Protein backbone atom coordinates (compact mmCIF):
# COMPACT_ATOMS: atom_id res chain seq x y z
CA UNK A 175 0.00 0.00 0.00
CA UNK A 176 1.02 3.54 -0.58
CA UNK A 177 -0.08 6.12 2.00
CA UNK A 178 0.11 9.80 1.15
CA UNK A 179 0.05 12.68 3.57
CA UNK A 180 2.13 15.21 1.61
CA UNK A 181 -0.87 16.88 0.00
CA UNK A 182 -4.31 15.31 0.22
CA UNK A 183 -4.54 12.33 2.60
CA UNK A 184 -4.89 9.22 0.47
CA UNK A 185 -4.25 5.47 0.52
CA UNK A 186 -3.58 3.51 -2.65
CA UNK A 187 -3.31 -0.18 -3.35
CA UNK A 188 -2.25 -1.13 -6.85
CA UNK A 189 -3.62 2.02 -8.52
CA UNK A 190 -6.90 1.72 -6.65
CA UNK A 191 -7.64 4.46 -4.17
CA UNK A 192 -9.02 3.27 -0.86
CA UNK A 193 -11.98 5.12 0.61
CA UNK A 194 -10.70 6.44 3.94
CA UNK A 195 -14.03 8.09 4.67
CA UNK A 196 -15.01 11.67 5.51
CA UNK A 197 -12.61 14.43 6.46
CA UNK A 198 -12.38 13.85 10.23
CA UNK A 199 -11.90 10.13 9.70
CA UNK A 200 -9.07 10.78 7.22
CA UNK A 201 -7.62 13.20 9.75
CA UNK A 202 -7.53 10.45 12.40
CA UNK A 203 -5.77 8.23 9.88
CA UNK A 204 -3.22 10.97 9.12
CA UNK A 205 -2.36 11.38 12.81
CA UNK A 206 -1.75 7.63 13.13
CA UNK A 207 0.30 7.58 9.91
CA UNK A 208 2.47 10.46 11.11
CA UNK A 209 3.43 8.19 14.04
CA UNK A 210 3.68 4.72 12.49
CA UNK A 211 4.17 1.82 14.90
CA UNK A 212 3.63 4.14 17.86
CA UNK A 213 0.69 4.30 20.20
CA UNK A 214 -1.49 7.40 19.84
CA UNK A 215 -3.95 7.90 22.66
CA UNK A 216 -7.63 8.54 22.11
CA UNK A 217 -7.26 11.73 24.18
CA UNK A 218 -4.64 13.05 21.79
CA UNK A 219 -6.85 12.29 18.81
CA UNK A 220 -9.73 14.09 20.54
CA UNK A 221 -7.55 17.13 21.36
CA UNK A 222 -6.30 17.38 17.81
CA UNK A 223 -9.76 16.95 16.29
CA UNK A 224 -11.57 19.35 18.64
CA UNK A 225 -8.87 21.71 20.03
CA UNK A 226 -11.35 23.91 21.96
CA UNK A 227 -14.57 22.17 22.99
CA UNK A 228 -14.85 18.46 22.24
CA UNK A 229 -18.40 17.11 22.25
CA UNK A 230 -19.33 14.68 25.03
CA UNK A 231 -19.39 11.91 22.46
CA UNK A 232 -15.86 12.70 21.21
CA UNK A 233 -14.17 9.50 22.38
CA UNK A 234 -16.95 7.37 20.97
CA UNK A 235 -16.70 9.23 17.65
CA UNK A 236 -12.96 8.48 17.52
CA UNK A 237 -13.57 4.77 18.22
CA UNK A 238 -16.08 4.63 15.38
CA UNK A 239 -13.74 6.39 12.95
CA UNK A 240 -10.80 4.18 13.78
CA UNK A 241 -12.84 1.04 13.44
CA UNK A 242 -14.06 2.17 10.00
CA UNK A 243 -10.50 2.98 8.99
CA UNK A 244 -9.40 -0.46 10.13
CA UNK A 245 -12.03 -2.01 7.91
CA UNK A 246 -11.15 0.18 4.93
CA UNK A 247 -7.49 -0.81 5.18
CA UNK A 248 -8.29 -4.49 5.67
CA UNK A 249 -10.60 -4.43 2.60
CA UNK A 250 -7.98 -2.63 0.55
CA UNK A 251 -5.12 -4.91 1.34
CA UNK A 252 -7.01 -8.01 0.30
CA UNK A 253 -5.96 -10.00 3.33
CA UNK A 254 -2.22 -9.36 2.90
CA UNK A 255 -0.43 -8.56 6.07
CA UNK A 256 1.10 -5.16 5.31
CA UNK A 257 -0.83 -2.51 7.29
CA UNK A 258 -3.15 -2.75 10.22
CA UNK A 259 -4.56 -0.59 13.00
CA UNK A 260 -4.34 -2.23 16.41
CA UNK A 261 -5.82 -1.17 19.74
CA UNK A 262 -3.88 -1.16 23.03
CA UNK A 263 -6.04 -0.01 25.96
CA UNK A 264 -7.23 3.45 25.03
CA UNK A 265 -4.66 3.99 22.31
CA UNK A 266 -4.25 3.03 18.66
CA UNK A 267 -1.26 2.11 16.54
CA UNK A 268 -0.91 1.94 12.77
CA UNK A 269 1.35 -1.08 12.25
CA UNK A 270 2.99 -0.51 8.91
CA UNK A 271 6.27 -0.32 7.06
CA UNK A 272 7.04 3.41 7.53
CA UNK A 273 8.47 3.55 4.00
CA UNK A 274 5.00 2.94 2.61
CA UNK A 275 4.08 6.42 3.94
CA UNK A 276 5.36 9.33 1.84
CA UNK A 277 6.30 11.48 4.86
CA UNK A 278 8.73 8.87 6.15
CA UNK A 279 10.05 8.05 2.68
CA UNK A 280 10.70 11.75 2.20
CA UNK A 281 12.67 11.97 5.44
CA UNK A 282 14.65 8.78 4.65
CA UNK A 283 15.66 10.00 1.19
CA UNK A 284 16.67 13.43 2.57
CA UNK A 285 18.80 11.75 5.24
CA UNK A 286 20.46 9.66 2.51
CA UNK A 287 21.08 12.80 0.43
CA UNK A 288 22.79 14.53 3.35
CA UNK A 289 25.32 11.71 3.58
CA UNK A 290 26.07 11.94 -0.14
CA UNK A 291 29.29 13.73 -0.98
CA UNK A 292 28.73 14.00 -4.70
CA UNK A 293 26.61 17.04 -5.46
CA UNK A 294 24.94 15.65 -8.58
CA UNK A 295 23.83 12.56 -6.65
CA UNK A 296 22.74 14.77 -3.75
CA UNK A 297 20.63 16.89 -6.12
CA UNK A 298 18.99 13.80 -7.69
CA UNK A 299 18.07 12.42 -4.28
CA UNK A 300 16.76 15.72 -2.94
CA UNK A 301 14.72 16.40 -6.09
CA UNK A 302 13.28 12.91 -5.80
CA UNK A 303 12.36 13.55 -2.15
CA UNK A 304 10.78 16.91 -2.98
CA UNK A 305 8.76 15.38 -5.82
CA UNK A 306 6.80 13.41 -3.19
CA UNK A 307 5.06 16.65 -2.16
CA UNK A 308 1.72 17.38 -3.81
CA UNK A 309 0.64 20.25 -1.57
CA UNK A 310 0.74 21.24 2.10
CA UNK A 311 0.78 18.15 4.33
CA UNK A 312 -2.69 16.90 5.32
CA UNK A 313 -4.00 19.56 2.93
CA UNK A 314 -7.60 18.37 2.82
CA UNK A 315 -8.10 17.29 6.43
CA UNK A 316 -6.18 19.45 8.93
CA UNK A 317 -7.63 22.57 10.52
CA UNK A 318 -5.13 25.46 10.74
CA UNK A 319 -4.63 24.66 14.46
CA UNK A 320 -3.93 21.00 13.81
CA UNK A 321 -1.67 21.82 10.87
CA UNK A 322 0.31 24.17 13.11
CA UNK A 323 0.83 21.38 15.68
CA UNK A 324 1.43 18.48 13.30
CA UNK A 325 2.96 19.84 10.13
CA UNK A 326 5.20 22.80 10.91
CA UNK A 327 8.27 20.62 11.29
CA UNK A 328 7.51 18.94 7.99
CA UNK A 329 7.23 22.18 6.09
CA UNK A 330 10.50 23.33 7.69
CA UNK A 331 12.11 20.05 6.56
CA UNK A 332 10.87 20.60 3.00
CA UNK A 333 12.27 24.12 2.85
CA UNK A 334 15.59 22.99 4.35
CA UNK A 335 15.82 20.21 1.73
CA UNK A 336 15.05 22.73 -0.99
CA UNK A 337 17.75 25.10 0.25
CA UNK A 338 20.31 22.30 0.41
CA UNK A 339 19.34 21.18 -3.07
CA UNK A 340 19.74 24.67 -4.50
CA UNK A 341 23.09 25.11 -2.76
CA UNK A 342 24.27 21.91 -4.44
CA UNK A 343 22.89 23.05 -7.81
CA UNK A 344 24.85 26.29 -7.47
CA UNK A 345 28.02 24.40 -6.54
CA UNK A 346 27.51 22.40 -9.74
CA UNK A 347 27.41 25.62 -11.77
CA UNK A 348 23.69 25.30 -12.65
CA UNK A 349 22.83 28.92 -11.79
CA UNK A 350 21.02 29.51 -15.10
CA UNK A 351 18.80 26.48 -14.56
CA UNK A 352 17.69 27.50 -11.06
CA UNK A 353 17.36 31.27 -11.33
CA UNK A 354 13.60 31.23 -12.18
CA UNK A 355 12.88 28.72 -9.43
CA UNK A 356 14.74 30.92 -6.95
CA UNK A 357 12.84 34.02 -8.08
CA UNK A 358 9.55 32.21 -7.31
CA UNK A 359 10.85 30.94 -3.98
CA UNK A 360 11.90 34.41 -2.87
CA UNK A 361 8.42 35.69 -3.75
CA UNK A 362 6.78 32.85 -1.77
CA UNK A 363 9.16 32.98 1.21
CA UNK A 364 10.34 36.57 1.39
CA UNK A 365 11.81 36.16 4.88
CA UNK A 366 14.09 33.19 4.13
CA UNK A 367 17.38 34.89 3.62
CA UNK A 368 19.12 31.80 2.31
CA UNK A 369 16.86 31.83 -0.76
CA UNK A 370 17.62 35.54 -1.15
CA UNK A 371 21.37 34.86 -1.05
CA UNK A 372 21.03 31.98 -3.52
CA UNK A 373 19.03 34.17 -5.90
CA UNK A 374 21.58 36.99 -5.72
CA UNK A 375 24.41 34.57 -6.45
CA UNK A 376 22.54 32.90 -9.33
CA UNK A 377 21.71 36.28 -10.90
CA UNK A 378 25.30 37.44 -10.53
CA UNK A 379 26.68 34.29 -12.13
CA UNK A 380 24.21 34.73 -15.01
CA UNK A 381 25.79 38.13 -15.63
CA UNK A 382 22.73 39.99 -14.23
CA UNK A 383 24.64 42.16 -11.77
CA UNK A 384 22.01 44.91 -11.59
CA UNK A 385 19.26 42.35 -10.93
CA UNK A 386 21.39 40.78 -8.20
CA UNK A 387 21.82 44.15 -6.47
CA UNK A 388 18.12 44.98 -6.96
CA UNK A 389 17.25 41.66 -5.29
CA UNK A 390 19.38 42.70 -2.29
CA UNK A 391 17.71 46.12 -2.08
CA UNK A 392 14.24 44.60 -2.28
CA UNK A 393 15.10 42.12 0.47
CA UNK A 394 16.50 44.85 2.71
CA UNK A 395 13.42 47.07 2.30
CA UNK A 396 11.04 44.17 2.93
CA UNK A 397 12.90 43.08 6.06
CA UNK A 398 12.96 46.63 7.42
CA UNK A 399 9.29 47.35 6.62
CA UNK A 400 7.76 44.08 7.71
CA UNK A 401 10.02 42.90 10.51
CA UNK A 402 12.14 45.89 11.46
CA UNK A 403 15.20 43.76 10.78
CA UNK A 404 18.50 44.26 9.01
CA UNK A 405 19.63 41.68 6.44
CA UNK A 406 21.82 38.89 7.84
CA UNK A 407 25.53 39.37 7.40
CA UNK A 408 25.58 36.71 4.65
CA UNK A 409 23.39 38.97 2.49
CA UNK A 410 25.27 42.20 3.12
CA UNK A 411 28.62 40.44 2.60
CA UNK A 412 27.33 38.98 -0.64
CA UNK A 413 26.19 42.41 -1.80
CA UNK A 414 29.64 43.79 -1.00
CA UNK A 415 31.33 40.93 -2.90
CA UNK A 416 29.06 41.57 -5.91
CA UNK A 417 29.92 45.27 -5.88
CA UNK A 418 33.64 44.35 -5.83
CA UNK A 419 33.19 41.61 -8.49
CA UNK A 420 34.93 39.26 -6.06
CA UNK A 421 36.41 36.32 -8.07
CA UNK A 422 35.33 34.01 -5.24
CA UNK A 423 31.73 34.40 -6.50
CA UNK A 424 32.47 32.76 -9.82
CA UNK A 425 30.86 29.38 -10.40
CA UNK A 426 32.90 26.24 -10.83
CA UNK A 427 34.62 26.63 -14.17
CA UNK A 428 35.82 23.04 -14.45
CA UNK A 429 33.84 20.41 -12.62
CA UNK A 430 35.96 17.42 -13.53
CA UNK A 431 39.66 16.88 -13.76
CA UNK A 432 40.77 17.87 -17.25
CA UNK A 433 40.49 15.20 -19.91
CA UNK A 434 43.70 13.38 -20.67
CA UNK A 435 45.35 13.17 -24.06
CA UNK A 436 44.85 9.41 -24.22
CA UNK A 437 42.82 8.19 -27.17
CA UNK A 438 40.15 7.02 -24.77
CA UNK A 439 39.84 9.74 -22.24
CA UNK A 440 38.13 9.33 -18.97
CA UNK A 441 37.17 11.48 -16.12
CA UNK A 442 35.22 10.49 -13.16
CA UNK A 443 33.44 11.21 -9.95
CA UNK A 444 35.98 12.07 -7.31
CA UNK A 445 35.75 9.55 -4.50
CA UNK A 446 36.75 10.59 -1.04
CA UNK A 447 37.05 7.00 0.15
CA UNK A 448 39.47 4.69 -1.64
CA UNK A 449 38.05 1.58 -3.28
CA UNK A 450 38.50 -1.62 -1.37
CA UNK A 451 41.36 -3.90 -2.50
CA UNK A 452 38.98 -6.83 -2.48
CA UNK A 453 38.65 -8.29 -5.99
CA UNK A 454 35.01 -8.91 -6.88
CA UNK A 455 35.45 -10.00 -10.50
CA UNK A 456 38.58 -11.57 -11.95
CA UNK A 457 38.74 -12.29 -15.67
CA UNK A 458 41.72 -13.98 -17.34
CA UNK A 459 42.17 -14.43 -21.09
CA UNK A 460 38.41 -14.61 -21.59
CA UNK A 461 37.49 -15.52 -25.17
CA UNK A 462 34.45 -16.53 -27.19
CA UNK A 463 34.48 -17.76 -30.77
CA UNK A 464 31.42 -18.04 -32.99
CA UNK A 465 32.31 -20.08 -36.05
CA UNK A 466 35.56 -18.65 -37.26
CA UNK A 467 35.31 -15.19 -35.69
CA UNK A 468 36.19 -14.20 -32.18
CA UNK A 469 33.46 -12.14 -30.49
CA UNK A 470 35.75 -11.74 -27.47
CA UNK A 471 39.43 -12.36 -27.82
CA UNK A 472 41.65 -12.86 -24.78
CA UNK A 473 40.55 -10.09 -22.42
CA UNK A 474 41.78 -9.88 -18.83
CA UNK A 475 40.71 -7.44 -16.13
CA UNK A 476 39.68 -7.19 -12.52
CA UNK A 477 36.93 -5.22 -10.80
CA UNK A 478 37.15 -4.39 -7.15
CA UNK A 479 34.39 -4.34 -4.56
CA UNK A 480 32.22 -1.24 -4.97
CA UNK A 481 33.71 -0.39 -8.35
CA UNK A 482 31.62 0.88 -11.25
CA UNK A 483 33.48 -0.48 -14.26
CA UNK A 484 32.40 0.70 -17.69
CA UNK A 485 32.77 -1.71 -20.59
CA UNK A 486 32.75 0.68 -23.50
CA UNK A 487 32.92 0.12 -27.22
CA UNK A 488 31.15 0.44 -30.57
CA UNK A 489 28.53 -1.95 -32.03
CA UNK A 490 29.74 -5.55 -32.16
CA UNK A 491 32.77 -4.89 -29.94
CA UNK A 492 31.97 -7.84 -27.69
CA UNK A 493 30.42 -6.09 -24.69
CA UNK A 494 27.24 -8.15 -24.47
CA UNK A 495 29.13 -11.39 -25.06
CA UNK A 496 31.50 -10.54 -22.20
CA UNK A 497 28.61 -9.81 -19.82
CA UNK A 498 26.80 -12.97 -20.93
CA UNK A 499 29.90 -15.05 -20.17
CA UNK A 500 30.14 -13.40 -16.76
CA UNK A 501 26.50 -14.22 -16.08
CA UNK A 502 27.20 -17.86 -17.14
CA UNK A 503 24.62 -17.73 -19.94
CA UNK A 504 27.34 -18.15 -22.58
CA UNK A 505 30.18 -20.63 -22.11
CA UNK A 506 33.62 -19.19 -22.85
CA UNK A 507 35.70 -20.84 -25.56
CA UNK A 508 38.79 -20.13 -23.49
CA UNK A 509 39.79 -18.34 -20.31
CA UNK A 510 38.70 -18.07 -16.69
CA UNK A 511 36.27 -16.04 -14.64
CA UNK A 512 35.74 -15.78 -10.92
CA UNK A 513 33.10 -13.78 -9.04
CA UNK A 514 33.72 -13.08 -5.36
CA UNK A 515 36.24 -15.92 -5.43
CA UNK A 516 33.80 -18.44 -6.95
CA UNK A 517 35.05 -19.95 -10.24
CA UNK A 518 32.86 -19.29 -13.28
CA UNK A 519 32.38 -23.02 -13.81
CA UNK A 520 30.14 -23.17 -10.69
CA UNK A 521 27.12 -21.71 -12.48
CA UNK A 522 24.53 -22.05 -9.74
CA UNK A 523 26.72 -20.40 -7.12
CA UNK A 524 27.65 -17.59 -9.49
CA UNK A 525 24.02 -16.91 -10.34
CA UNK A 526 23.24 -16.37 -6.65
CA UNK A 527 26.04 -13.83 -6.42
CA UNK A 528 25.11 -11.71 -9.40
CA UNK A 529 22.25 -9.55 -10.59
CA UNK A 530 21.68 -8.89 -14.26
CA UNK A 531 19.94 -6.21 -16.31
CA UNK A 532 19.95 -7.67 -19.82
CA UNK A 533 19.89 -5.53 -22.93
CA UNK A 534 16.24 -4.95 -23.90
CA UNK A 535 14.98 -6.63 -20.74
CA UNK A 536 11.34 -7.59 -21.14
CA UNK A 537 8.82 -7.04 -18.36
CA UNK A 538 5.33 -8.48 -17.96
CA UNK A 539 3.12 -5.45 -18.57
CA UNK A 540 0.12 -6.92 -16.74
CA UNK A 541 1.99 -7.12 -13.41
CA UNK A 542 2.59 -4.19 -11.10
CA UNK A 543 6.16 -3.26 -10.26
CA UNK A 544 5.59 -4.54 -6.74
CA UNK A 545 4.23 -7.89 -7.91
CA UNK A 546 7.09 -8.29 -10.37
CA UNK A 547 9.79 -7.69 -7.76
CA UNK A 548 8.03 -9.76 -5.12
CA UNK A 549 7.81 -12.64 -7.60
CA UNK A 550 11.53 -12.43 -8.33
CA UNK A 551 12.33 -12.29 -4.62
CA UNK A 552 10.29 -15.49 -4.23
CA UNK A 553 12.30 -17.07 -7.09
CA UNK A 554 15.39 -16.54 -4.96
CA UNK A 555 13.71 -18.34 -2.08
CA UNK A 556 12.57 -15.40 0.05
CA UNK A 557 9.44 -15.96 2.14
CA UNK A 558 6.47 -14.02 0.78
CA UNK A 559 6.44 -11.25 3.42
CA UNK A 560 10.21 -10.74 3.15
CA UNK A 561 10.05 -10.72 -0.66
CA UNK A 562 7.35 -8.08 -0.54
CA UNK A 563 9.20 -6.00 2.03
CA UNK A 564 12.35 -6.13 -0.05
CA UNK A 565 10.36 -5.21 -3.15
CA UNK A 566 8.95 -2.13 -1.42
CA UNK A 567 12.41 -1.13 -0.24
CA UNK A 568 13.96 -1.60 -3.68
CA UNK A 569 11.17 0.35 -5.37
CA UNK A 570 11.93 3.23 -3.01
CA UNK A 571 15.68 2.96 -3.66
CA UNK A 572 15.28 3.18 -7.44
CA UNK A 573 12.84 6.09 -7.22
CA UNK A 574 9.67 4.12 -7.96
CA UNK A 575 8.29 4.27 -4.44
CA UNK A 576 5.09 5.89 -5.62
CA UNK A 577 4.52 3.65 -8.63
CA UNK A 578 4.88 0.15 -7.19
CA UNK A 579 1.13 -0.37 -7.42
CA UNK A 580 0.93 0.64 -11.09
CA UNK A 581 0.98 -1.90 -13.93
CA UNK A 582 4.32 -2.11 -15.71
CA UNK A 583 2.52 -1.50 -19.02
CA UNK A 584 2.00 2.08 -17.84
CA UNK A 585 5.72 2.64 -17.06
CA UNK A 586 7.95 4.83 -19.22
CA UNK A 587 11.21 3.37 -20.56
CA UNK A 588 13.18 5.09 -17.81
CA UNK A 589 10.86 3.59 -15.17
CA UNK A 590 11.29 0.13 -16.70
CA UNK A 591 15.06 0.51 -16.56
CA UNK A 592 14.78 1.47 -12.91
CA UNK A 593 12.58 -1.54 -12.29
CA UNK A 594 15.13 -3.71 -14.13
CA UNK A 595 17.87 -2.40 -11.85
CA UNK A 596 15.70 -3.13 -8.80
CA UNK A 597 15.15 -6.66 -10.12
CA UNK A 598 18.90 -7.10 -10.53
CA UNK A 599 19.28 -6.22 -6.82
CA UNK A 600 16.56 -8.49 -5.51
CA UNK A 601 18.93 -11.29 -4.46
CA UNK A 602 21.27 -8.84 -2.71
CA UNK A 603 24.07 -9.55 -5.21
CA UNK A 604 27.78 -8.84 -4.85
CA UNK A 605 28.11 -7.99 -8.53
CA UNK A 606 25.58 -6.45 -10.92
CA UNK A 607 25.91 -6.67 -14.70
CA UNK A 608 24.05 -3.97 -16.62
CA UNK A 609 23.91 -4.24 -20.40
CA UNK A 610 23.43 -0.76 -21.84
CA UNK A 611 21.25 0.52 -18.99
CA UNK A 612 20.98 4.04 -20.41
CA UNK A 613 20.34 3.24 -24.07
CA UNK A 614 17.09 4.58 -25.50
CA UNK A 615 16.63 7.22 -22.80
CA UNK A 616 16.70 10.96 -23.34
CA UNK A 617 19.77 12.80 -21.97
CA UNK A 618 18.23 13.61 -18.60
CA UNK A 619 16.84 10.07 -18.27
CA UNK A 620 20.33 8.73 -19.02
CA UNK A 621 21.87 10.97 -16.39
CA UNK A 622 19.29 9.88 -13.81
CA UNK A 623 19.80 6.17 -14.46
CA UNK A 624 23.59 6.43 -14.45
CA UNK A 625 23.58 8.48 -11.27
CA UNK A 626 21.34 5.86 -9.70
CA UNK A 627 23.80 3.11 -10.68
CA UNK A 628 26.67 4.98 -9.10
CA UNK A 629 24.67 5.81 -5.98
CA UNK A 630 23.67 2.21 -5.42
CA UNK A 631 27.21 0.94 -5.98
CA UNK A 632 28.57 3.34 -3.39
CA UNK A 633 25.77 2.96 -0.90
CA UNK A 634 25.78 -0.86 -0.95
CA UNK A 635 29.38 -1.65 -1.86
CA UNK A 636 28.18 -3.52 -4.94
CA UNK A 637 30.43 -3.93 -7.95
CA UNK A 638 28.74 -2.75 -11.12
CA UNK A 639 29.86 -3.68 -14.62
CA UNK A 640 27.99 -1.75 -17.23
CA UNK A 641 28.28 -1.80 -20.98
CA UNK A 642 27.72 1.25 -23.13
CA UNK A 643 28.80 2.96 -26.28
CA UNK A 644 31.50 5.43 -25.24
CA UNK A 645 29.85 8.55 -23.84
CA UNK A 646 31.02 11.17 -21.38
CA UNK A 647 27.91 10.68 -19.24
CA UNK A 648 28.80 7.03 -18.74
CA UNK A 649 32.48 7.65 -18.13
CA UNK A 650 31.63 10.30 -15.56
CA UNK A 651 29.98 7.84 -13.20
CA UNK A 652 32.56 5.06 -13.66
CA UNK A 653 35.47 4.48 -11.34
CA UNK A 654 37.27 2.79 -14.22
CA UNK A 655 36.66 2.00 -17.88
CA UNK A 656 37.67 -0.70 -20.33
CA UNK A 657 37.55 -0.01 -24.04
CA UNK A 658 36.68 -2.98 -26.23
CA UNK A 659 37.27 -3.01 -29.97
CA UNK A 660 36.58 -6.08 -32.08
CA UNK A 661 36.70 -8.36 -29.07
CA UNK A 662 40.01 -7.08 -27.72
CA UNK A 663 40.82 -4.60 -25.02
CA UNK A 664 41.85 -1.49 -26.89
CA UNK A 665 43.22 0.25 -23.86
CA UNK A 666 44.37 -1.11 -20.57
CA UNK A 667 42.18 -0.83 -17.56
CA UNK A 668 42.16 2.74 -16.34
CA UNK A 669 41.50 3.10 -12.65
CA UNK A 670 40.32 6.47 -11.46
CA UNK A 671 39.60 6.12 -7.77
Ligand SMILES: Nc1ncnc2c1ncn2[C@@H]1O[C@H](COP(=O)(O)OP(=O)(O)OP(=O)(O)O)[C@@H](O)[C@H]1O
Pocket residue numbers: 464468469470487488489490491492493494495496
Ligand atom coordinates in the same frame (compact mmCIF):
# COMPACT_ATOMS: atom_id res chain seq x y z
N1 LIG B 1 25.11 -16.01 -30.83
C1 LIG B 1 25.95 -15.48 -31.71
N2 LIG B 1 26.28 -16.14 -32.83
C2 LIG B 1 27.15 -15.61 -33.70
N3 LIG B 1 27.76 -14.42 -33.56
C3 LIG B 1 27.47 -13.72 -32.46
C4 LIG B 1 26.55 -14.21 -31.48
N4 LIG B 1 26.47 -13.26 -30.50
C5 LIG B 1 27.29 -12.27 -30.85
N5 LIG B 1 27.88 -12.52 -32.02
C6 LIG B 1 28.85 -11.67 -32.69
O1 LIG B 1 29.85 -11.35 -31.77
C7 LIG B 1 30.27 -9.99 -31.96
C8 LIG B 1 30.15 -9.27 -30.65
O2 LIG B 1 28.76 -9.12 -30.35
P1 LIG B 1 28.23 -8.44 -29.01
O3 LIG B 1 26.75 -8.53 -29.04
O4 LIG B 1 28.94 -9.01 -27.86
O5 LIG B 1 28.70 -6.94 -29.24
P2 LIG B 1 28.31 -5.63 -28.44
O6 LIG B 1 29.57 -4.90 -28.20
O7 LIG B 1 27.49 -5.97 -27.27
O8 LIG B 1 27.44 -4.86 -29.51
P3 LIG B 1 26.17 -3.88 -29.33
O9 LIG B 1 26.70 -2.57 -28.89
O10 LIG B 1 25.58 -3.82 -30.70
O11 LIG B 1 25.25 -4.52 -28.35
C9 LIG B 1 29.44 -9.44 -33.08
O12 LIG B 1 30.17 -9.50 -34.29
C10 LIG B 1 28.24 -10.35 -33.13
O13 LIG B 1 27.73 -10.42 -34.43
